[in-house]
Amino acid sequence: MPMIDPIGTNWLYKDDTHGLADGIATPRRVAIVSITRSSRRLLRLVDEAQRERGQSLVSKATLETFALLHGRKAVAVPYPIYFTKEMKAEELDAEINKGTPYSKAGGEMPSMLYTKKGWLPGPWWEASYWFTGNGAEKVWQAYLGGQRLPPMLLHPVKEK
Numbered sequence: 001m002p003m004i005d006p007i008g009t010n011w012l013y014k015d016d017t018h019g020l021a022d023g024i025a026t027p028r029r030v031a032i033v034s035i036t037r038s039s040r041r042l043l044r045l046v047d048e049a050q051r052e053r054g055q056s057l058v059s060k061a062t063l064e065t066f067a068l069l070h071g072r073k074a075v076a077v078p079y080p081i082y083f084t085k086e087m088k089a090e091e092l093d094a095e096i097n098k099g100t101p102y103s104k105a106g107g108e109m110p111s112m113l114y115t116k117k118g119w120l121p122g123p124w125w126e127a128s129y130w131f132t133g134n135g136a137e138k139v140w141q142a143y144l145g146g147q148r149l150p151p152m153l154l155h156p157v158k159e160k
Contacts, residue, residue: 003064003076005103006030010115019055029064036063042072082128082152084138095123129153
């Protein structure tokens with residue numbers, strides 16, 4: 001999932017910061033799916049900040065924000081995700097990348113965030129790797145039905 005700047009969005013957890021000197025004015029980054037690889041050095045920085053200074057953020061922002069604040073590298077690696085909804089590349093780009101040049105996937109109403117108003121409609125509902133919606137189940141059922149599919153990340157399908 002892309003990494004975004006949560007400031008200026010309607011994300012439910014955008015102001016969920018604790019113990020940071022500048023509070024909600026602290027520059028932050030968020031990767032919506034909490035699947036993040038980290039260096040030992042960054043994990044130690046986070047551990048020290050949490051234990052000794054009581055600093056914390058919502059899990060989707062912790063490693064990315066501490067990397068930003070401490071001059072460490074944070075990279076969002078693109079996942080091979082399949083969208084069951086037929087869309088042209090330009091339409092998908094416009095839906096996902098609504099933000100400013102420095103936070104393309106962000107903006108006030110990013111399509112992947114849970115907001116105070118609930119879920120925002122967008123292409124993620126039909127994605128193969130999204131924890132809600134039914135995209136993964138549709139892809140799985142197509143695979144079980146014999147459809148040949150490209151390699152992709154598939155979210156675990158839950159039993160009904």
